[in-house]
Amino acid sequence: MIGVTGASGFIGAHLLAQLGDSGFSxxxxxxxxxxxxxDYLREHGCSTVVHLAGPLxxxxxxxxxxxxxxxxxxxxxxxxxxxxxxxxxxxxVHSLNEGVFGVDSVVVPFDAYGEGKASAExxxxxxxxxxxxxxILRISSVQGVGVNGxxxxxxxxxxxxxxxxxxxxxMGSGESIKDLVGVESVxxxxxxxxxxxPSKSEIIPVGSGRPTTVSxxxxxxxxxxxxxxxxxxxxxxxxxxxxxxxxxxNDLQNMIENVWExxxxxxxxx
Numbered sequence: 001m002i003g004v005t006g007a008s009g010f011i012g013a014h015l016l017a018q019l020g021d022s023g024f025s026x027x028x029x030x031x032x033x034x035x036x037x038x039d040y041l042r043e044h045g046c047s048t049v050v051h052l053a054g055p056l057x058x059x060x061x062x063x064x065x066x067x068x069x070x071x072x073x074x075x076x077x078x079x080x081x082x083x084x085x086x087x088x089x090x091x092x093v094h095s096l097n098e099g100v101f102g103v104d105s106v107v108v109p110f111d112a113y114g115e116g117k118a119s120a121e122x123x124x125x126x127x128x129x130x131x132x133x134x135x136i137l138r139i140s141s142v143q144g145v146g147v148n149g150x151x152x153x154x155x156x157x158x159x160x161x162x163x164x165x166x167x168x169x170x171m172g173s174g175e176s177i178k179d180l181v182g183v184e185s186v187x188x189x190x191x192x193x194x195x196x197x198p199s200k201s202e203i204i205p206v207g208s209g210r211p212t213t214v215s216x217x218x219x220x221x222x223x224x225x226x227x228x229x230x231x232x233x234x235x236x237x238x239x240x241x242x243x244x245x246x247x248x249x250n251d252l253q254n255m256i257e258n259v260w261e262x263x264x265x266x267x268x269x270x
Contacts, residue, residue, distance in 0.1 A: 207243025
């Protein structure tokens with residue numbers, strides 16, 4: 001059986017739906033210690049934990065919370081006879097100056113969110129062995145529509161601005177690069193990890209493999225809906241870059257159109 005933390009979230013809800021009877025939800029809010037969590041995992045015959053739960057970027061307590069959750073999950077998994085841990089990390093463990101994110105990219109987080117993810121990576125990697133393999137997924141900016149029909153990601157933010165009549169708001173010059181990966185591609189990587197655990201540990205950069213500037217995205221959405229664009233002050237903690245991986249079959253225009261349809265339904269746009 002495959003346990004999923006953060007199963008009510010964007011990626012987690014999709015994953016749990018795909019897993020069907022082979023998956024179950026792990027609510028870390030109620031399973032507060034490694035011992036209690038371990039008992040719960042044993043009861044469910046857990047062979048894989050997909051750890052998706054954690055605070056969002058911008059949370060000032062992100063580093064401490066993310067590390068504690070990792071310690072709890074690792075502590076529980078290590079008491080099982082065998083358990084594959086899959087952890088959803090982020091490209092935000094890298095520096096603002098990296099530009100292209102790969103397996104060997106330096107880990108120098110620039111905010112509390114990235115610090116927490118980097119710390120959690122170390123927790124898991126330090127306990128990896130042949131009976132408890134670890135897969136670390138450093139994921140870029142995930143886009144798409146949740147199982148609840150709500151649009152997620154930067155495309156969703158821009159689409160809601162457009163649905164309100166615009167303008168679409170771009171921070172800075174708009175030349176910042178984003179790697180916009182569809183949730184379906186992330187689920188494909190997760191599925192492959194579940195089916196093929198590493199011998200001990202692995203780090204996998206997850207993205208579309210394609211750079212997209214914020215201006216490109218804003219202009220595509222603005223043209224589709226017929227609204228304007230404005231520029232505001234740049235975010236000093238804006239991470240610009242894309243993932244060094246095989247390009248996915250994600251088509252940006254299709255993602256934009258699918259998200260826009262979801263936002264139209266969500267907001268009742270005529």
